[in-house]
Amino acid sequence: MPAGAAPTRETHTPQTLLRIAVEVFNERGYDGTSMEHLSRAAGITKSSIYHHVRGKEELLRRAVDHALEGLFAVLEEPDALRGRAVDRLEYVVRRTVEVLVERLPYVTLLLRVRGNTDTEVRALERRREFDQRVTELLRRAVADGDLRSDVDPRLATRLVFGMVNSVAEWYRPRMGDEGAADDPAGAEAIARAVTLTAFAGLRAGGR
Amino acid sequence: MPAGAAPTRETHTPQTLLRIAVEVFNERGYDGTSMEHLSRAAGITKSSIYHHVRGKEELLRRAVDHALEGLFAVLEEPDALRGRAVDRLEYVVRRTVEVLVERLPYVTLLLRVRGNTDTEVRALERRREFDQRVTELLRRAVADGDLRSDVDPRLATRLVFGMVNSVAEWYRPRMGDEGAADDPAGAEAIARAVTLTAFAGLRAGGR
Numbered sequence: 001m002p003a004g005a006a007p008t009r010e011t012h013t014p015q016t017l018l019r020i021a022v023e024v025f026n027e028r029g030y031d032g033t034s035m036e037h038l039s040r041a042a043g044i045t046k047s048s049i050y051h052h053v054r055g056k057e058e059l060l061r062r063a064v065d066h067a068l069e070g071l072f073a074v075l076e077e078p079d080a081l082r083g084r085a086v087d088r089l090e091y092v093v094r095r096t097v098e099v100l101v102e103r104l105p106y107v108t109l110l111l112r113v114r115g116n117t118d119t120e121v122r123a124l125e126r127r128r129e130f131d132q133r134v135t136e137l138l139r140r141a142v143a144d145g146d147l148r149s150d151v152d153p154r155l156a157t158r159l160v161f162g163m164v165n166s167v168a169e170w171y172r173p174r175m176g177d178e179g180a181a182d183d184p185a186g187a188e189a190i191a192r193a194v195t196l197t198a199f200a201g202l203r204a205g206g207r
Numbered sequence: 208m209p210a211g212a213a214p215t216r217e218t219h220t221p222q223t224l225l226r227i228a229v230e231v232f233n234e235r236g237y238d239g240t241s242m243e244h245l246s247r248a249a250g251i252t253k254s255s256i257y258h259h260v261r262g263k264e265e266l267l268r269r270a271v272d273h274a275l276e277g278l279f280a281v282l283e284e285p286d287a288l289r290g291r292a293v294d295r296l297e298y299v300v301r302r303t304v305e306v307l308v309e310r311l312p313y314v315t316l317l318l319r320v321r322g323n324t325d326t327e328v329r330a331l332e333r334r335r336e337f338d339q340r341v342t343e344l345l346r347r348a349v350a351d352g353d354l355r356s357d358v359d360p361r362l363a364t365r366l367v368f369g370m371v372n373s374v375a376e377w378y379r380p381r382m383g384d385e386g387a388a389d390d391p392a393g394a395e396a397i398a399r400a401v402t403l404t405a406f407a408g409l410r411a412g413g414r
Contacts, residue, residue: 029236086410138409147409151400158377159370159404166369193358197366201408202345202354203293 010043017042017052018066021059022105030060030109031116057119064113064123067106070099071130086146089137090199094191097164101171101187108168131157160198167194217250224249224259225273228266229312237267237316238323264326271320271330274313277306278337292347293354297406299341301398304371308378308394315375338364367405374401 012020024033024041035056039046053059074080074095080088100107110127113120135157141147147156167190219227231240231248242263246253260266281287281302287295307314317334320327342364348354354363374397 146411148403148407148411151403151409152396155397155400156404156409158373159401160409162371162373162376163366163369166365166373169369170365189359190362193362194366196355196358197363197405197408199408199410200355201404201406201410202358202363202367203406203408204353204355 012042012044012048012052014052014062017049018059018062019105021056022063022109025060025063025109026105026112029112030056030120057117060109060117061119063106064110064119067103067110068123068126068130070103070107071096072126074099075130075133084146085137085140085144086199089134089141089147090195092134092137093160093164093198094195097167097191097194098187100164100167101173101190104168104171104173111165111168131161134161160194163194163198219249219251219255219259221259221269224256225266225269226312228263229270229316232267232270232316233312233319236319237263237327264324267316267324268326270313271317271326274310274317275330275333275337277310277314278303279333281306282337282340291353292344292351293406296341296344296348296354297402299344300367300371300405301402304374304398304401305394307371307374308380308397311375311378311380318372318375338368341368367401370401370405 020042021033021038024037028037033056035046035049038049038056038059042049053062074092077091077095079091080095082088110123113123113127115121115124135153138147138153138156142149142153171190227249228240228245231244235244240263242253242256245256245263245266249256260269281299284298284302286298287302289295317330320330320334322328322331342360345354345360345363349356349360378397
């Protein structure tokens with residue numbers, strides 16, 4: 001063994017370790033996961049994990065931050081900043097679905113966070129902040145006369161995200177073990193279906 | 208103590224015991240709930256619980272059956288059986304939201320079921336059966352030319368139920384501790400918002 005190498009069976013970068021931790025968190029729940037579980041799943045000793053991170057909460061923080069950065073970045077994209085509020089809103093919803101699919105395990109973990117640790121409390125606050133930014137766009141689109149005014153904007157935001165977030169419950173990428181049966185459409189087709197349903201509605205003749 | 212009475216601090220009917228069990232299951236998760244937790248929450252001894260039920264799985268079964276009976280009953284209501292498929296579908300979606308709100312803790316529990324026991328596996332099968340009945344209605348409405356044909360019916364069903372089921376994540380009845388802030392609208396208004404969004408879309412000018 002070369003000098004300085006840790007006595008591990010596998011080598012991990014911070015990224016590969018994080019990916020495994022997120023898998024275990026999603027499978028066992030964050031509260032139900034011990035450092036022992038993480039050590040076994042990663043194939044390295046607990047002290048090797050402590051070489052990378054201070055503990056499991058740091059892994060949770062990095063994971064939810066990865067999800068949140070992806071979501072908040074959408075709000076800064078040019079098409080989210082320019083044009084009519086209704087089009088910006090539709091763009092944000094579509095891109096949110098795409099980020100959810102691209103970062104599926106990270107966003108799934110974010111959506112399951114319940115607020116028992118500081119990291120979880122902060123993640124919930126950031127989610128609420130994201131929702132509020134979207135509600136604000138929705139309010140402007142209603143004021144512009146582009147969205148119907150007979151559905152409360154906060155309720156509309158909740159319903160649209162209910163639809164968006166539900167994708168995390170059933171979407172499995174075509175490469176996964178659960179295969180094609182769960183993948184009737186790619187990420188883009190799902191994003192398109194979400195925006196069509198939410199903005200134009202399922203009835204024939206909608207735009 | 209009258210002869211034959213159980214040495215309990217509180218008296219329960221099967222219904223009140225079930226209601227408490229559902230609360231505990233939703234709070235701790237079914238897997239994380241022991242008979243000891245149930246005994247403490249109900250304020251009766253474990254043996255008094257065994258007087259009512261064979262074990263916690265029977266309580267789970269009764270709870271998810273209560274949710275499933277409510278949902279399946281909707282499919283047998285006159286407006287779900289007569290008329291154009293699109294109207295029957297819209298009726299079923301609206302009534303599903305209402306049942307979800309009326310039986311909130313029971314449906315919440317049903318939606319969290321993950322399939323570790325026979326009861327859970329059966330509950331998941333019944334949920335799938337319900338979804339399939341709705342997808343079938345949706346297919347007919349597309350065939351009638353009443354629903355858009357450019358969203359896959361199975362995907363559309365998932366998205367609509369994503370919206371419907373998300374209500375269980377945030378809806379708290381006005382009577383609850385979390386009060387009016389979480390109750391921007393009654394059950395009827397939520398059901399109306401769901402059907403308007405899903406069928407007519409949020410854009411102004413939708414029917």
